[in-house]
Amino acid sequence: MDVAALRALQSERLREVVRRAYQNVPYYKQKLDDAGVKPADIKSIDDITRLPFTSKDDLRDTYPFGMFAVPMEQVIRLHASSGTTGKSTVVGYTRQDIATWAEVMARTLAAGGTHQGDVVQNSYGYGLFTGGLGAHYGAELIGASVIPTSGGQTKRQLQILQDFRSTVLCCTPSYALVLAESAKDVGLDFQDLPLRVGFFGAEPWSATMRQEIESALHVDALDIYGLSEIIGPGVSFECLQKGGLHINEDHFYPEIINPETGQQVPDGQPGEIVFTTLTKEALPLLRFRVRDLTQLLAEPCPCGRTIRRMRRVTGRSDDMLIIRGVNVFPSQIEEVLMGIEETTPNYLLVVDRKPRGMDELEVQVEVSEETFSDEMSRLEALSSRIQNEIENTLALRVSVRLVEPKTLERSMGKAKRVIDRRDLGK
Amino acid sequence: MTTIQISVFLENKSGRLAELTHALAEGGINIRALSLAETIDYGVLRLLVDKPKEARSVLAKAGFTVTETEVIAVEMPDQPGGLAGIVNLVTRRGLNIEYLYAFVGQRGQNAIVIFRIDDAPAAIAALQEGGAHVLSAAELSGI
Numbered sequence: 001m002d003v004a005a006l007r008a009l010q011s012e013r014l015r016e017v018v019r020r021a022y023q024n025v026p027y028y029k030q031k032l033d034d035a036g037v038k039p040a041d042i043k044s045i046d047d048i049t050r051l052p053f054t055s056k057d058d059l060r061d062t063y064p065f066g067m068f069a070v071p072m073e074q075v076i077r078l079h080a081s082s083g084t085t086g087k088s089t090v091v092g093y094t095r096q097d098i099a100t101w102a103e104v105m106a107r108t109l110a111a112g113g114t115h116q117g118d119v120v121q122n123s124y125g126y127g128l129f130t131g132g133l134g135a136h137y138g139a140e141l142i143g144a145s146v147i148p149t150s151g152g153q154t155k156r157q158l159q160i161l162q163d164f165r166s167t168v169l170c171c172t173p174s175y176a177l178v179l180a181e182s183a184k185d186v187g188l189d190f191q192d193l194p195l196r197v198g199f200f201g202a203e204p205w206s207a208t209m210r211q212e213i214e215s216a217l218h219v220d221a222l223d224i225y226g227l228s229e230i231i232g233p234g235v236s237f238e239c240l241q242k243g244g245l246h247i248n249e250d251h252f253y254p255e256i257i258n259p260e261t262g263q264q265v266p267d268g269q270p271g272e273i274v275f276t277t278l279t280k281e282a283l284p285l286l287r288f289r290v291r292d293l294t295q296l297l298a299e300p301c302p303c304g305r306t307i308r309r310m311r312r313v314t315g316r317s318d319d320m321l322i323i324r325g326v327n328v329f330p331s332q333i334e335e336v337l338m339g340i341e342e343t344t345p346n347y348l349l350v351v352d353r354k355p356r357g358m359d360e361l362e363v364q365v366e367v368s369e370e371t372f373s374d375e376m377s378r379l380e381a382l383s384s385r386i387q388n389e390i391e392n393t394l395a396l397r398v399s400v401r402l403v404e405p406k407t408l409e410r411s412m413g414k415a416k417r418v419i420d421r422r423d424l425g426k
Numbered sequence: 427m428t429t430i431q432i433s434v435f436l437e438n439k440s441g442r443l444a445e446l447t448h449a450l451a452e453g454g455i456n457i458r459a460l461s462l463a464e465t466i467d468y469g470v471l472r473l474l475v476d477k478p479k480e481a482r483s484v485l486a487k488a489g490f491t492v493t494e495t496e497v498i499a500v501e502m503p504d505q506p507g508g509l510a511g512i513v514n515l516v517t518r519r520g521l522n523i524e525y526l527y528a529f530v531g532q533r534g535q536n537a538i539v540i541f542r543i544d545d546a547p548a549a550i551a552a553l554q555e556g557g558a559h560v561l562s563a564a565e566l567s568g569i
Contacts, residue, residue, distance in 0.1 A: 367435055367491065374433030374470045374495050375524050375542070376463045401467045404437050404491050 001250070003306055010253055011044040013278035018042045018051065021284045024069040027062050028286070045253065048276060049264050053287045056089060059229065064090040070282050079228055080128045081327055091130075091228050092282040098137065100279055104234035104248040105138020111239040111246065111303075112197040112222045114168050116143035121161060123171035124202065124325075125151040130232030131202050131325060135170040138234065144168065151175065154182045161193060169198040172325050173205040173213060173221070174358040180216035181357070190218045199224045201233055202325035203359065204313055206423055210242075223312060229288055230275050236310055244297050244309035251279045254310065255287070256296050259317040267298040272317045273310060291318045319418060321351055323359045326396045330417045333363060336389045342371040342382050346408045353422040361398040363390065366405045427550050427560050428496040430478040431540070434471045435491040438464065446471065446490060453484035458566065459540060461527035472527070474499075474540065476567050497542050499561040500553055504530060504537040512539055515556035521549050538566075 001009075019039045021028040032038070035052040042050065059067060068075065075092040093101065114120065120139040124131030132150055139146045147164055149157055151171070157179060160166065169176065176198055183190060198217060201224035213221040225245050226233035235252050236245035247254050255264050256271040265271045273292050277285050293316060297309040321328045330349055337343050348364040365386060373379060383400045390398050436442050450457065459474040475481045478494065485492045502508040509528065516523060524542040538561065543549040553560050 369491050369493075372433075372435050372491055372493050374431075374435075374472060374493055376465065376470060377524075379468075379470070380465070402435075403468070404435055404489075406489065407437070 001306055006250060006306065007045055009250055010278060013250075014045050014048060014253065014276065015039070015042055017276070017278055017280070017284045018286065020069055020281075021286060025067055025284070027058070027067055031058075048253065048255065048287065051276075051286050053262065053274065053289050054285050055289050056229070056291075059089040063088070065092065067285075068092050068282055069284050070094055075282050077133075079130045079133075079232065081228055089229060091232075094281040096279075097231070097281050097283075100251060101134060101231050101234055102137035102141040104231065104251060105134050106141040107138075107248060108224055108234050108237035109135075109138050109142055109144070109168070109199060111237050111305075112168075112199060112220060113240065114139065114142055114144055114197065118142075118144040118167045119147065119164055120144045120168040120170065121147045121149055121157070121164070121166035123149050123151055123157060123169065123175060124233075129325065130226070130228045131170075131172075134226070134232040134234055135199065139168070139170075154178060155186070158183055158186065158188055161195065162188065165194050167194050167196045169195055169217070169219065171198070171200065172202050172358075173200040173209055174203065174324065174353060176200055176213045176217060176221070177209070178358055180213070190216065193218075195219055197222065199237075201225055203322045204422075207312075208423060225310070225313065227290060229283075229285060230277055230290075231280065235275065239301065239303040239305065241301055241303050243301060244311050246301065246305050246307050246309050247296075249307050251277070253278055254296060254308065256294070257289075259291075259293075267296045267308065270295040270314075273313075291316050291320060293317055321349070321361070321418065321420070323351065323361045323396055326394060328361065328394055328396065332393055333390060336393050337365060337386070340382075340386060340389070342368055342373075343386070344368045344405060346405075347417065348408050349418045351418070351420045351422055359422065361396065362401055363398050364401045364403050364408065366408055367402050369405050427498070427562060428546050429474065429499050429540075429561070429563050429566055431495045431497040431542075432473045432475060432478055432481050432485070433493050433495050434473070434485060435493075436469045436471055438466070438468055443471070445488065446485065449484055449488035449490070450475070450481060453480060455481045455484060459527070459529040459538070461525075461540075463525070472525075474566065495542060496546055497540050498546060498549055498553070499566050500539050500541065501536040501559040501561060502528075502539050504535055508537065509539060512553070512558055515552050515558060516541065516543065516549055519548065519552045521545055521552065 022039045031052050037050050074094050076095050077093040080088050080090045122135045124135050126132030197220045199222050210221045222238040224237045226235040236247040238245050253276040255274045257264050259272040273290050273294050274287050276287050292313045294310045294313050344366040346366045350362040353359050386400045456476040461472045463470050482492050502512045526541045528539040530537045
């Protein structure tokens with residue numbers, strides 16, 4: 001599709017989605033009225049900057065279904081992000097939305113050469129998390145043979161890789177390295193396997209990690225990007241050129257803004273990415289602030305696709321961490337700790353990625369002077385209680401380290417709560 | 427009849443124990459007995475000292491996390507079976523020992539064992555009825 005035709009399509013779809021959001025979502029009607037914008041003001045895609053932003057807070061304020069634009073009878077699927085109810089975001093899909101999702105994921109997988117006859121081992125988690133089912137429907141639409149292994153059970157995954165002759169792998173990049181490491185332990189050489197390409201996403205990774213995965217697994221390792229609010233995986237994808245991620249911008253219109261001012265910046269300049277869902281029925285989002293930092297690349301890709309690309313995400317404009325595909329806000333951990341009287345609300349999160357391993361989150365917690373017990377069994381029980389309560393809230397297993405009171409750094413005003421030791425640079 | 431034990435939460439960081447012993451020395455505190463329990467990340471140092479109150483304030487001032495715990499100090503014969511006999515007095519009453527440690531004191535032919543038991547009064551009664559000598563704080567600091 002040439003760029004002019006694409007812009008015309010985007011303009012038409014934007015008018016339509018703004019009209020639907022305004023008519024069917026009272027929250028959006030209010031928001032647009034407050035901003036002094038009428039759907040009729042939106043004539044072309046360039047008018048998008050007149051629209052107010054949507055944030056995760058909006059979804060939280062309207063939890064669970066307050067921003068749905070269709071009656072529940074038309075919603076055939078619900079997914080949710082992890083988190084306490086207050087922080088969790090719920091997303092819904094109509095039958096058409098599920099078809100759109102399958103379409104954009106099929107494009108994603110096809111860009112890496114996936115075709116009918118391929119055996120796709122899908123090791124993204126199935127469940128409330130969008131990764132598993134998103135990749136599943138895309139691969140089925142292509143007509144590939146899908147193995148819904150879901151995450152975990154590494155030995156079994158390796159067995160299936162061997163026995164089912166999987167040619168395509170979908171999982172998080174850190175899990176790809178776990179597979180590589182375990183394969184070594186059992187004497188399995190990926191060179192002897194027909195595995196050809198891997199689609200790795202749901203967490204940030206680096207070019208160094210790509211090299212590691214490619215040399216260990218003997219595959220093309222492609223970055224895929226998505227988030228449940230917009231649709232799940234399938235928002236953008238790398239082609240085999242590996243020069244940035246093509247955005248399915250006929251469905252998800254991207255903008256880059258200056259996170260401080262909210263002003264749109266031209267293609268090529270770094271900033272925070274914002275998406276508008278042009279076709280989503282159940283949960284249309286206008287100018288959703290993702291908080292991921294990247295830039296748009298407008299120049300044509302050697303692969304021939306005319307849709308724009310975004311650079312690999314280099315960071316975030318808020319304090320959200322992504323650990324093994326789970327979104328973690330430090331404030332969620334704080335809330336858990338506030339509920340445990342034996343600790344002080346002072347904590348430090350240390351994120352690390354062991355060489356060839358998964359991301360690990362260590363929560364350092366100060367024991368409180370008033371309630372510290374000198375019985376080891378009680379201290380151990382306290383650690384595991386913290387660990388379990390965090391797991392209940394985030395659906396993420398963390399390690400807990402008790403530290404002496406007043407040892408965690410306190411700066412004037414905002415304390416430093418996070419140390420990220422992962423190498424997520426270029 | 428219980429004795430005040432000072433317990434300190436210590437992270438496993440090099441030099442931390444040295445800092446602690448230094449603070450006690452500066453404060454003129456004499457350590458009578460100690461035990462250290464540890465995990466990979468941290469440990470708990472339990473101390474019997476001649477001046478528990480002073481020790482606590484000295485350590486708190488030096489930035490340590492300190493708590494006081496009531497423990498029971500009991501004499502036991504310094505010979506094979508000595509500890510077994512004492513432990514039996516407590517456990518046959520169904521009392522649970524959280525932890526214990528012993529030291530060979532200079533009190534006749536006897537060694538001393540320190541118990542941490544939740545129900546201290548019941549434990550003391552059990553020990554005394556069994557003929558064991560429970561040391562008072564004064565006796566202990568006299569050692």
